[in-house]
Amino acid sequence: MPSMRRRVVILYSIGLAAIMVPILAAILLAAYMSVDRQRDRASAMAADILHRSHKVSDQLAHVFAELSTRQTPEPCAEPNLNLMRKLVIQSNLLLDVGYVADEQLVCSSFGSIGYRLGPKSYVSAAGYNIWTQFEHPLLPGSRLVVTGDAKTGFAALVHEGTVLDGAALDKKLTYGVLGVGRRKEIFHNGLFDPLWFDKIGDKYETSFFDGAGVVAWKRSDRYDYAAYVAIPRSEIEHDGWRVLLVLLPIGIGAAGVLAFVVAQLVRINGALPAALRVALKRGEFFLVYQPIVDLRTKEWVGAEALLRWRKSTGEFVSPDVFIPVAERNRLIERITQRVLELVASDAADLLRKRPDFHVAVNLSAQDICNPDICARLRAITTAMGINNQCIHIEATERVFLHAEQARKSVEALRAQGHLVAIDDFGTGYSSLSYLTEFTMDSLKIDKCFVGTIGQHAVTSHVIGHIIEMAKSLELKMIAEGIETEEQAEYLRAHGVQFGQGWLFSKPMPMHELVEQLASRRSPERPVGS
Numbered sequence: 001m002p003s004m005r006r007r008v009v010i011l012y013s014i015g016l017a018a019i020m021v022p023i024l025a026a027i028l029l030a031a032y033m034s035v036d037r038q039r040d041r042a043s044a045m046a047a048d049i050l051h052r053s054h055k056v057s058d059q060l061a062h063v064f065a066e067l068s069t070r071q072t073p074e075p076c077a078e079p080n081l082n083l084m085r086k087l088v089i090q091s092n093l094l095l096d097v098g099y100v101a102d103e104q105l106v107c108s109s110f111g112s113i114g115y116r117l118g119p120k121s122y123v124s125a126a127g128y129n130i131w132t133q134f135e136h137p138l139l140p141g142s143r144l145v146v147t148g149d150a151k152t153g154f155a156a157l158v159h160e161g162t163v164l165d166g167a168a169l170d171k172k173l174t175y176g177v178l179g180v181g182r183r184k185e186i187f188h189n190g191l192f193d194p195l196w197f198d199k200i201g202d203k204y205e206t207s208f209f210d211g212a213g214v215v216a217w218k219r220s221d222r223y224d225y226a227a228y229v230a231i232p233r234s235e236i237e238h239d240g241w242r243v244l245l246v247l248l249p250i251g252i253g254a255a256g257v258l259a260f261v262v263a264q265l266v267r268i269n270g271a272l273p274a275a276l277r278v279a280l281k282r283g284e285f286f287l288v289y290q291p292i293v294d295l296r297t298k299e300w301v302g303a304e305a306l307l308r309w310r311k312s313t314g315e316f317v318s319p320d321v322f323i324p325v326a327e328r329n330r331l332i333e334r335i336t337q338r339v340l341e342l343v344a345s346d347a348a349d350l351l352r353k354r355p356d357f358h359v360a361v362n363l364s365a366q367d368i369c370n371p372d373i374c375a376r377l378r379a380i381t382t383a384m385g386i387n388n389q390c391i392h393i394e395a396t397e398r399v400f401l402h403a404e405q406a407r408k409s410v411e412a413l414r415a416q417g418h419l420v421a422i423d424d425f426g427t428g429y430s431s432l433s434y435l436t437e438f439t440m441d442s443l444k445i446d447k448c449f450v451g452t453i454g455q456h457a458v459t460s461h462v463i464g465h466i467i468e469m470a471k472s473l474e475l476k477m478i479a480e481g482i483e484t485e486e487q488a489e490y491l492r493a494h495g496v497q498f499g500q501g502w503l504f505s506k507p508m509p510m511h512e513l514v515e516q517l518a519s520r521r522s523p524e525r526p527v528g529s
């Protein structure tokens with residue numbers, strides 16, 4: 001059947017999507033998480049560098065303040081050298097303290113040394129002379145930063161590693177401290193890219209992805225510098241693979257579960273129509289009957305015929321599963337015919353003896369729209385030897401979807417003597433205008449509304465409106481799914497005439513219904529009277 005094939009194709013497409021989506025989601029999530037993780041890592045590193053820089057700057061400020069109150073005017077005189085030694089000993093971050101003149105470190109805590117510094121790298125915005133990357137003669141390969149107080153000539157030497165060699169720093173990354181006013185690196189492992197300023201602007205703290213990697217920026221609120229850390233894309237990708245190693249098995253697991261669910265749906269959808277045809281041939285269907293009760297007198301006035309399918313394996317399949325499949329595969333009319341035949345064989349005796357009792361059968365939209373439906377019902381009631389009034393019709397509200405044809409059929413069914421109820425009212429397809437256009441006898445209030453009675457749910461008031469509307473349209477009401485006395489009392493008090501539900505009885509085979517009816521009948525009204 002083409003519609004069937006289309007559905008299977010759709011289900012296979014959903015199956016493919018069910019496999020792809022969790023896996024793609026795992027990949028995207030890994031990419032997103034790795035960028036996020038590296039942003040956090042860069043920000044933490046920048047904060048660490050800034051913290052170290054602050055400590056160095058605080059010690060520099062202390063040293064320059066002490067030296068500005070030097071004891072002798074000659075900068076390299078012994079008392080000053082002693083002060084320099086004291087300051088170096090006291091500081092844990094400064095490598096040396098000295099005096100600079102004519103681009104030379106003339107003296108320091110080591111005494112008179114005369115190391116050549118060369119031209120200064122730049123003058124900071126605060127007025128300090130800065131020499132970067134100075135290689136100390138006693139420390140070959142070292143990269144020191146010399147900060148000189150322009151007013152006094154005193155200077156302090158800081159090893160680059162004091163600020164940059166945090167435990168978490170990795171030489172593959174780009175990081176450093178940038179003098180913001182002059183836009184010059186002070187300490188650095190890799191240069192600051194001036195294009196980053198487009199993203200940084202005036203911000204004191206930010207992190208971003210610039211296409212080549214993530215960059216974190218933290219500016220000091222006390223000194224004119226900022227720490228920066230850039231993690232290259234290769235590092236992010238490397239981290240992404242690590243995250244993916246964790247997420248991918250979860251994605252594959254989810255894909256497996258979804259694929260299994262879809263496979264089951266495909267199997268059920270593909271196999272059920274064929275199984276239904278076999279079930280019809282093998283006679284695997286039977287009916288159970290649920291009493292319909294007069295809510296005022298508690299008398300059983302009728303019963304709804306509910307179809308059951310027991311497979312040859314003994315497995316039961318719910319009508320909630322197979323009725324929709326039968327409707328989609330145009331098997332419902334054959335199934336309804338079987339229902340009518342079963343009613344004929346089950347209920348003929350009872351209905352002949354009890355013409356005041358009725359059996360309600362469920363008809364789908366396709367049954368109602370079938371022009372033969374009246375003839376088929378007539379054939380059954382004739383064969384049973386009963387009045388047409390003994391068979392009530394419950395038409396699902398989906399009949400409203402085929403309004404014109406359904407209206408004619410409903411009129412013909414009523415003219416033939418059947419009472420017609422609209423079933424599942426309010427659960428999806430109904431429109432108030434249809435109710436006024438169609439002439440029906442009764443309205444079945446769906447169990448989902450009955451269940452809200454006394455629940456204080458948002459939808460609890462809906463049942464009141466349904467009842468009022470049915471009254472204004474002069475429709476009788478049958479409430480289904482009554483499970484508690486409270487629900488029964490509410491419905492009775494609000495004028496609902498009939499009810500059905502586990503409070504009164506679960507659906508049962510016909511022989512049990514007959515026995516129960518017999519035992520419930522009062523002696524004054526013997527069966528058949």
Ligand SMILES: Nc1nc2c(ncn2[C@@H]2O[C@H](COP(=O)(O)O[C@H]3[C@@H](O)[C@H](n4cnc5c(=O)[nH]c(N)nc54)O[C@@H]3COP(=O)(O)O)[C@@H](O)[C@H]2O)c(=O)[nH]1
Pocket residue numbers: 290304305306307308318319320323339362363364394423424444447480481482483500501502503507
């Ligand atoms: N076209 C046809 N549809 C049919 C036929 N037989 C059944 N159906 C439809 O299948 C749906 C499920 O029916 P079922 O599992 O039989 O459930 C019915 C009752 O058993 C259940 N019920 C009754 N009382 C209670 C209760 O107190 N609580 C509770 N939770 N459930 C209860 O409700 C179902 C009755 O439904 P309705 O027909 O709407 O009155 C269902 O939609 C059937 O219509 C068939 O032969 N043809």
